[in-house]
Amino acid sequence: MREMIDIIVDSKTYKAQNGSLLIDLLIREKIKVPYFCYHESLGADGNCRMCMVEIEGQKRPQIACDTLIKPNMQVRSNSENICKVRTDILELELINHPVDCPTCDQAGECSLQDFYMDYGLHNTKITIQEKVKHAKHVDLGSNVMLDQERCVLCARCTRFTDKITHTHELGIIGRGDEAKVSTMPGRKLDNPYAMNVVDLCPVGALTSKDFRFHQRVWFLQTSNSVCHGCAKGCNIYIDHNKMKYQDDVIYRFRPRRNDAVNGFFICDEGRLSYKDLQENRQESILLYEEETQENKALQELKNLIENYKEKITLIVDANLFTDEIEALVAFAKSISATLYSPLEIYKDENFKDDMLKSANRAANYKTIENLNINTTLPTKNALVINFNHPLDFEADVQINFTTHKRGKNRLTFPIAAFSENAGHLTNEDSIMQECQKAVFKNNPAPTIVEWLQKVRS
Amino acid sequence: MRECKIVSKKFEIENAHTLAVAKKHGAYASLEKLKEYSPLEIINIIQESKLRGKGGGGASAAEKWALMPQTGDKPSFLVVNCDESEPGTFKDRQIISKDPHLLLEGILLTCYAIKAKHAYIYIRGEYFQFQKILQAAIDEAYAEGLLTECDITIHRGAGAYICGEKSALLESMEGKRGHPRLKPKQKEPEWFFNNPALVNNVETIASVPFIVQNGAEVYKAFGTKQSPGTLLFAMSGHVERPGVYEAEFGTSMMEYINHFGGGIKNGKKLKAVIPGGVSCGVLTAKECENLTLDYEALRHIGSSLGTGGMIIMDEDTDMIEALKNILEFYHEESCGQCTPCREGTGWSDKLVAKILDKRGTKEDIDKLLEIADTMDGKTICVFAPSVSIVIVSFISKFRDEFEAALCVK
Amino acid sequence: MNFIFTEENLIKIEALKLRYPSPQALCLPCLWMAQHQEGYISINAIDAISETLGIAPMEVYRVATFYTMFHLEPQEKLNVQVCKTLSCKLCGSDAILEHLKNKEVNIIHTECLGSCGTAPVMQINDTFYENLTPEKVDAILKELL
Incomplete structure (x- = not known):
């Protein structure tokens, strides 16, 4: 650990690590500094030249992403001079930019737009009309669309495929103002993390084919959650919106930074798993495949529990929240049922990689283990009550509490998906994490905990 | 004018590029001195000679040499910069084609001093016919057993001005795009695949044998106190006898042009005059009157000596056209890494084209100067600042010509 | 169609590998060899180089697009590179370019060739032609075409 020292930024003193990057301090302390190319996951590249600051004793402005903090350093981040420098460089950045914000999907979360507002160039002096022409609407593959004209050549995307995925699909080709991001001719961006380049791109050059034109970002509401795609527990944002007279809809998952878990990224499969939360959902209560009233179904359930006493098996999905699993443990005890959570089914060695993807495709299997729940397959079942476990079991009678539509059973109760509920998960590295309730449906399905209360009453 | 042929001594000798002829005229004689001097003593001699880098920057050669580790696990490398791409500059090609063994001799001395076992010569791709002569010389040197202590490999560039910048050159040699690297935070060697490397211009290395052989004092007897020795100055453009002629630093520019160049054409x-490659600020005829050719004098009048390759322009030259020509060059050659350079070179080129086309306005001239300001000192390498100097010098010194060409005055 | 380095080039490559700390340094040399072999650098050649050097095809491709002397398309006509930078311009490169316009060649306006003292100048293949006049150009092309 390097020693902590004092440095002054805009006449305020901050503690910082000697020899650490100045831009990291500025970002951490929320001191306004514009930048395109720097990214904490990719390091400094120094190409955009936007993060200029003045450093006492230095003749010229310096880029904060390539300045190491030293004792007694005095930094000015917002002097008139430095703002002018930023304005001037931004003006150059815009010469060949199409300025097509109204039709650009990035609008609202675009660094170029933000900096334009901060270092306002309201009277452009660009007197030359002809801009350098490049390709627009290039389908790079993996749901990523490229508009070369909007690109600021920050090289974040190319550095991502070079340094993070090591797949090297993207590169800057050509040079000077003809330089552009590209794949090899005829080849695609093709790796399981490809869509992260959309988040990395500070402007509208790389957009998601899955998300673009579906929703303006300023309409979206954001909730913190955790991906349920595997036991890694990657932190995500759930971006959703409930439009007037319509239901609350998820438009995308985005990675949420957590250095202890996923860093800055998520895999594409996890990113796109939001779709599954909105498709093929079980919405009504079914008795012998017929829609039925809640009290009628509950009465049937209570009768069955009574009739099958001592012969009841509860099956628990290892993706449920800890809060739900604990409630089910208590419930099982109260009705003298045996509890199972067969884990073998979640194993998927083909999914696993050395970045974020885990072979354990159950977000909360760790809690199942921690609570010593039987993880083998149950034998000899009389009455099975399955709480969203993906397997179906042979039994005299099977009852399902399920998020999604599934096969024929005596009784089926719809339950809320994780995005419609709040709770906790423990990932494979034993880190406990929280998910916020993101989606508020017009006709929400009860959560498991709510159902259990109804059964008990 | 005093004759001083240190590097160009064998230029006029027929077949001096062959080992036999070169040896007959003293090639490799300085290697004898290695029996006498330790590596550090060689560096000291260079230090005393005040030899300055002859690729354009004019930095102290010995200071760079001294940054190379004398001990350590990593191999050290010498990289000779023969990318010679600065418009107006064509001196290094004289050395590699007329006296390549002088360069090889210098390489052997330098490698001895910095304890390098391998030297690379990065040569611009266009110089292939000279590369062949140089390669033949290397082959001869290998056959003669001269390269037992040190290997020499030619590395061919492929058309990129920026690769003359030492860190871009190293990137290029590492098989990458020629993007200049971020500057180190302290004084350190250059790095070639994370191994320490020294990058020196051809002429700098070719000056070493003379200094080692004759001593620092003999070298310092030429030139001025701060700019000792000689340079392969060159002339092109509107001059009767363009070419490369070695002269000592401190020579009068006009005397040089008249004596060697035979004066202005026709x-x-x-x-x-653009004094040392297009990246140096342009000088008016009046400024050239009592000017001497040394780093200090040129800096004093706000330009620089650069590579010493002078571009001479006569009274009929259209300065807008000349600036347009230079900006086109920069526009074409910017590596495109830093925003101010990538966009600034293109924009300024287009603005001057507009003025040349008689469509310019006064605002365009102001904008040009503003862009020049934005390009100055805000990029990774000195490419953009050079463009800035060129724009400012042309407009400030020939403003009336630019204003006369405007459509709205 | 696959690209395969000639036996001679493969020997050269193996010898060169010994002269550098990392095979990636052979990127430019290999691109040159591929271009000399086929007259241009095909995508197949890029793949072959990438395999030979153990780097990704994009790491070769982006390099090939950076340097103006590499051709990524087959060259149908004779490439005549005429220097148009300042010294050549001052010494009449415009007239040479004008003169070449009607010839059956591919004219490339190139930046400074480092032949300012013998301007105007052009380069065809790897050879410089200096102190050009329209008559001299005719004689040179007559020889080459």
């Missing part, structure tokens, strides 16, 4: 009057 008896015309001089209008302007």
Whole structure:
């Protein structure tokens, strides 16, 4: 650990690590500094030249992403001079930019737009009309669309495929103002993390084919959650919106930074798993495949529990929240049922990689283990009550509490998906994490905990 | 004018590029001195000679040499910069084609001093016919057993001005795009695949044998106190006898032009001189009158000596056209890494094209100067600042010509 | 169609590998060899180089697009590179370019060739032609075409 020292930024003193990057301090302390190319996951590249600051004793402005903090350093981040420098460089950045914000999907979360507002160039002096022409609407593959004209050549995307995925699909080709991001001719961006380049791109050059034109970002509401795609527990944002007279809809998952878990990224499969939360959902209560009233179904359930006493098996999905699993443990005890959570089914060695993807495709299997729940397959079942476990079991009678539509059973109760509920998960590295309730449906399905209360009453 | 042939001594000798002829005229004689001197002593001699880098920057050669580790696990490398791409500069090609063994001799001395076992010569791709002569010389040197202590490999560039910048050159040698690297935070060697490397210009290395053989004092007897020795100055453009002629630092520019170059072509009057490759600020004829050719004098009048390759322009030269020509060059050659350079070179080129086309306005001239300001000192390498100097010098010194060409005055 | 380095080039490559700390340094040399072999650098050649050097095809491709002397398309006509930078311009490169316009060649306006003292100048293949006049150009092309 390097020693902590004092440095002054805009006449305020901050503690910082000697020899650490100045831009990291500025970002951490929320001191306004514009930048395109720097990214904490990719390091400094120094190409955009936007993060200029003045450093006492230095003749010229310096880029904060390539300045190491030293004792007694005095930094000015917002002097008139430095703002002018930023304005001037931004003006150059815009010469060949199409300025097509109204039709650009990035609008609202675009660094170029933000900096334009901060270092306002309201009277452009660009007197030359002809801009350098490049390709627009290039389908790079993996749901990523490229508009070369909007690109600021920050090289974040190319550095991502070079340094993070090591797949090297993207590169800057050509040079000077003809330089552009590209794949090899005829080849695609093709790796399981490809869509992260959309988040990395500070402007509208790389957009998601899955998300673009579906929703303006300023309409979206954001909730913190955790991906349920595997036991890694990657932190995500759930971006959703409930439009007037319509239901609350998820438009995308985005990675949420957590250095202890996923860093800055998520895999594409996890990113796109939001779709599954909105498709093929079980919405009504079914008795012998017929829609039925809640009290009628509950009465049937209570009768069955009574009739099958001592012969009841509860099956628990290892993706449920800890809060739900604990409630089910208590419930099982109260009705003298045996509890199972067969884990073998979640194993998927083909999914696993050395970045974020885990072979354990159950977000909360760790809690199942921690609570010593039987993880083998149950034998000899009389009455099975399955709480969203993906397997179906042979039994005299099977009852399902399920998020999604599934096969024929005596009784089926719809339950809320994780995005419609709040709770906790423990990932494979034993880190406990929280998910916020993101989606508020017009006709929400009860959560498991709510159902259990109804059964008990 | 005093004759001083240190690097160009064998230029006039027929077949001096062959080992036999070169040896007959003293090639490799300085290697004898290695029996006498330790590596550090060689560096000291270079230090005393005040030899300055001859690729354009004019930095102290010995200071760079001294940064190379004398001990350590990593191999050290010498990289000779023969990318010679600065418009107006064509001196290094004289050395590699007329006296390649002088360069090889210098390489052997330098490698001895910095304890390098391998030297690379990065040569611009266009110089292939000279590369062949140089390669033949290397082959001869290998056959003669001269390269037992040190290997020499030619590395061919492929058309990128920026690769003359030492860190871009190393990137290029590492098989990458020629993007200049971020500057180190302290004084350190250059790095070639994370191994320490020294990058020196051809002429700098070719000056070493003379200094080692004759001693620092003999070298310092030429030139000025701060700019000792000689340079392969060159002339091109509107001059009767363009070419490369070695002269000592401190020589009068006009005397040089008249003596070696035979004066301005067709008896015309001089209008302007770009003193050392297009990246140096342009000088008016008046500024050239009492000017001497050394780093200090050129800096004193706000330009620079650069590579010493002078571009001479006569009274009929259209300065807008000249600036347009230079900006086109920069526009074409910017590596495109830093925003101010990538966009600034293109924009300024287009603006001057507009003025040349008689469509310019006064605002365009102001904008040009603003862009020049934005390009100055805000990029990774000195490419953009050079463009800035060029724009400012042309407009400030020939403003009336630019204003006369405007459509709205 | 696959690209395969000639036996001679493969020997050269193996010898060169010994002269550098990392095979990636052979990127430019290999691109040159591929271009000399086929007259241009095909995508197949890029793949072959990438395999030979153990780097990704994009790491070769982006390099090939950076340097103006590499051709990524087959060259149908004779490439005549005429220097148009300042010294050549001052010494009449415009007239040479004008003169070449009607010839059956591919004219490339190139930046400074480092032949300012013998301007105007052009380069065809790897050879410089200096102190050009329209008559000299005719003689040179007559020889080459």
